[in-house]
Amino acid sequence: MTIVPTGSAAPPAAPSGRGVGPLLRAWRERRRVSQLELALRADSSARHISFVETGRSRPSEEMVLRLAERLDVPVRERNALLLAAGYAPRYPETPLDDPSMAALREGVERLIQGYEPYPALVMNATYDVMAANRGIVMLLDGVPESLLVPPLNAMRLTLHPEGLAPRIRNLRAWRGHLLEQMQRQVALCRSEPLRALYEEVAGYPLPPGTPDEEPGGEPGGEASAYFALPMRIEHEGRVLSFISSVSTFNTPMDVTVAELAIETFLPADPATVKYLHSLVS
Known part of the structure; x- marks a missing residue:
């Protein structure tokens, strides 16, 4: 069976009424990383991370991408972060039949x-x-x-x-x-x-x-260990x-x-x- 392209998803849109700060904070909390730990990973300071998350500081495009990488944010969501910060998406979405x-x-x-x-x-x-x-x-x-x-x-x-x-x-x-x-x-x-x-x-x-659980083993045999x-x-x-x-x-x-x-x-x-x-x- 050969590759069958499907319709591409719509480009990510910046969430209405939310800047990049709350989105980055949500990703950091999802990854269970403290502001200090993220700052060390991104060669920044906990104070700067705090300012970015609260909207007191606008991160550069490079900083958005660096934080997204350190937080292992999926590529599609990195585009959404860039849009929320006021930058153009970095990653294209090319149809498979291109x-x-x-x-x-x-x-x-x-x-x-x-x-x-x-x-x-x-x-x-x-x-x-x-x-x-x-x-x-x-x-x-x-x-x-x-x-x-x-x-x-x-x-x-x-x-x-x-x-x-x-x-x-x-x-x-x-x-x-x-x-x-x-x-x-x-x-x-x-x-x-x-x-x-x-x-x-x-x-x-x-x-x-459908049984509550699979019967153990085949007739006349023993259950396999996986x-x-x-x-x-x-x-x-x-x-x-x-x-x-x-x-x-x-x-x-x-x-x-x-x-x-x-x-x-x-x-x-x-x-x-x-x-x-x-x-x-």
């Missing part, structure tokens, strides 16, 4: 194809699937066409009662993991589209007959186990690139490895 993104598209597609036969996909900040390999297509076999209309959304596909949810053996644990992950992102990014998605998927009913929470999913009469890993780009200079995430699914047991390789042998 010619300048050709190398990125080719590299990402080659990466997830090279991961086959194991599943891998690329998502944006709201979990829309931008690209997926044949391992993911295999897992989606049997999902209703109504859920496969672009743009595909990884959270909807996973948690919808007509999607993958009925086949996930440890659905309660996996669902809880995904919802907690989304809650952290909503709190961090203040994204209304992400909040709306969270409220939607959190409201999905569990498929009928080093991380697996997703255990049925496929053609077998239970496949995967450990999820998410990668992002280091030091991105574009909002679109900063919000891309590559999720790969590592087989969590020898039986899953053997089965996936049998599909391509």
